[in-house]
Amino acid sequence: MHINTLELHNFRNYEQESFVFDPSVNLICGENGQGKTNLLEAVAACSTMQLFRTAQKKEGLRFGTDSSRILAEFNAQNRDFQLELRLFRTKSMEIFKNGVRQKRQSDAAGVLKTVLFCPDDLLLIRQGASARRRFLDTALCQLRPNYARFLEEYSRTHEHKTRILRDAEQKPALLDLWEDFSLRMAKLGAQIIRYRAYYIKKLLAAAALVQSDIAPHEALTGAYKTVSTVTDPFAPAAQIEQELISHVFSHKTAEIAGKSCLSGPHKDDLLLDLNGRSAAAFGSQGQVRTCTLSLKLAERELFFDEDGEYPVLLLDDVLSELDRRRQDFVLNRIGDGQVLITCCEDEAAEKLHAGGIFPIQNGKKY
Template sequence: MHLNALKLHNFRNYEQQSFEFDPGVNLICGENGQGKTNLLEAAAALSTMRLFRTAQKKEGLRFETDDASIEGSFCAQQRDFTLEMRLFRAKPMEVYKNGVRQKRQSDAAGIFKTVLFCPDDLLLVRQGAAARRRFLDTALCQLRPNYARCLEEYGRLHEHKTRILRDSEEHPSLLSLWEDFSLRMAKFGAHIIRYRAYYIRKLLDSAAAVHAGIAPQETLSGEYKTVSDVSDPFAPVPQIEQELIRHVFRHKQAEIAAKSCLSGPHKDDLLLSLGGRSAASYGSQGQVRTCTLSLKLAERELFFGEDGEYPVLLLDDVLSELDKKRQDFVLNRISGGQVLITCCEDGILDKLHAGRVFPIENGKII
């Protein structure tokens, strides 16, 4: 899989710019604040249908413009595709595949696959559970289109149910809808939990092997934490659904009192350990970074195992945050697929054998 070309119109600080990429290593260089990360964000958006730096797609629009677009042409499974995202300030985003508008954004997720690694990801182990759920969801939405649809519907139901609970004090009649929304959330939540359980098992097996290559003296392991009443996250979906229903009905009054959805896959977490001890609580800065490196590189390997081709690897100035040992570890494991890497340090440039170099200044190739 590789990205052939990318066209940006009014996206972030790009007014109008086209890129044609090498199927190997592509280096995006320049000073900070010139648009290097914006370019990687556009490429990542074509795989996830969202912007990794904001939940509001309209924030991707260039200042004082009302619309923007990201258009990419790429090759996957020896077939050529085009994807286009049209962003608007006053209406929902539109997505086109091979020129045909898609009914749902999730219908286009995962056709083009990427693995993004940015400096914020180095804090993944120590950040809150939401960051680790986002890490899992980003991969799963690309690997399993049905997961993306379940997650989209669950999120919509969760948002509506939360509003019902928040407004129920002033409008008690809204609580008549609580049961229907709870049942529907349990239905989609059961699918989400089962997908996550299987993915996490594969991810941890692969990450442990990667981790052993850089820190053989420590063992990386982890645990999937979900709703306490779910006895087996690998069980058939109907069983998980019934356990979720029993759990939420037992906590109905607590939800009404708290005015929020207290449990469900929207509260899931991935607990990581090094040598049997919590990586978040006891890991040093170096250990935490090695743990995150292992997870990201394992994610890339799982994509390859699924499709027989590597996803496009997006490295956003992450090497400058690593010591020489970890820099070399990453660089030695990224062969065999396309890489887009941003950088502004000369020392790192010398280690790369880029097929194409894109000097960026103020949203333009110079």
């Protein structure tokens, strides 16, 4: 899997620019604030249909413009694809796959698969649960189109139910809808939990192997934490659904009082331990970074196991955040597949033996 060409029109600080990438390693270099990360964000958007630095797609528009376009041509599973994303200031994003407009974002997510590693990810272990859910969801939405659809509808239903709870004090009649939305969230949530459980099981097994290579004396283990009434996240969806219904109905009074949805997979977490102790609470800075490296590289291996080809790996200025030993480990692990790396150091090109080099200045190649 690799991207052949990428065209940007009024995206972030790019007015009009095009790139032809090497199928191996591509180095995107330049000073800070010139648009290196913007380029990776455009590539990542073509796989996830999201901008990884903001939830507001209109923020991807170049200043003073009302629309933006990202056009990628790539090869996946020995087939050529063209994917076009059109972003607007005043309406929803439009997506075209091979020239055909897609009805839903989930219809295009995961055709191009990417794994992104950026400096913020080094804080993944110590960040809140929402960051780890986002990490899981980004991979699963690419691997499992049905999961993306379930998650998309669950998010909308959760948003509507939250609005009902917040407005119920002024409009008590809205609470008549509480049960319908709760039941729908339970049905969708059961599917989400099963997908997450199976993925986390594979992820942790792969991450433990990577961790043993980086730090042989540090055993990485973990657990999936979901709604307390779910006795087995691998159980049939119908069983999980009933357990979710039981939990949410027992918390109805608390939800109304708190004006928020207290129950469901939107509260899930991925717990990680090193040698039996919480990595977040007891791990050193180096240990936490090693855990994150293990998770990200394991994610890449799971994509390969699924498709028989590596996803496009996006490394956003992450090497400078790692010590030399961890830098070498990452570089030794990316011998196959296409890689796009951003950096500020001029000597990186020689160290990485890059196939393509793209100096960037103020949103332009030079």
